[in-house]
Amino acid sequence: MRSNKSKSRCRHQRRKRHGHKKKCRTCKIRCKIKVRTRSGIRFKSKHYKKIVLSGSDTVLPSQDTSRLTVYSYAVVNHGDSPVRARVEIGPTPNNFAQDQEIIIPPHTTKAIVPIRFLRLTRLVLNSEDPEQPTAVDVYFQSQTNR
The missing domain is CATH 2.60.120.510 (Mitogen Ypm)
Structure with a gap:
């Protein structure tokens, strides 16, 4: 489950950011995030x-x-x-x-x-x-x- 406000965060309590299509350890779902550089550029x-x-x-x-x-x-x-x-x-x-x-x-x-x-x-x-x-x-x- 992804938040409507930010596609790069999971809804679980810690709100961890993920790199790309990794399973969230807490939510056990796949996050569909495009890969970015560290600076977001x-x-x-x-x-x-x-x-x-x-x-x-x-x-x-x-x-x-x-x-x-x-x-x-x-x-x-x-x-x-x-x-x-x-x-x-x-x-x-x-x-x-x-x-x-x-x-x-x-x-x-x-x-x-x-x-x-x-x-x-x-x-x-x-x-x-x-x-x-x-x-x-x-x-x-x-x-x-x-």
Whole structure:
């Protein structure tokens, strides 16, 4: 039996917390709790591999950042041409505004973090030299308390 107020506690007198699906010694029932880290923070990462860029804009899929506490993009430039990375934020999937923009020199890694908040966030990439394509890896990493 679980309390309606807190899914992570049993109803027995001690109110012990359980890691995940363990039998409570006092209640003899299974508690269905999702595993969390000790601090209660969850980490997520998405990796976009070997994106080849030319002179036109390459738009990565938008991320729903409405429930995330901290999030950022890391761009690894593997090519010989600088890359322009621009973070855009938007309230809907059709409307985006520019937030941050950086230039990533050849063979370097840079992190880019939005400074403003709206529900959706996406990254737009483009090679500074349209005649010389370059390849990048992009990581979107986030933390949340849920």
